Amino acid sequence: MSVKEQVIHELATLTDAELVEVAEFLAFLRFRDRLQSAPDLDEAKLAAQYAAFGEADQALAEEGIAEYERGLRQEDA
Numbered sequence: 001m002s003v004k005e006q007v008i009h010e011l012a013t014l015t016d017a018e019l020v021e022v023a024e025f026l027a028f029l030r031f032r033d034r035l036q037s038a039p040d041l042d043e044a045k046l047a048a049q050y051a052a053f054g055e056a057d058q059a060l061a062e063e064g065i066a067e068y069e070r071g072l073r074q075e076d077a
Contacts, residue, residue: 001009014022 011019011022
């Protein structure tokens, strides 16, 4: 019996909960393979993107605070 046949045979005996665990493990294996085959990440490029996203997040937060303040002032009036 081949390894593939053994695995298929074993899968047939698992509960639904165990099959979920197997599916999660298979997803992890595929993710790990993609991660290992990915080109090296450029840390400087990642830092620049992080900073840009940080600036955008800060702008959105400040805009939200201003709107919140306007709402509070309207409630007080």
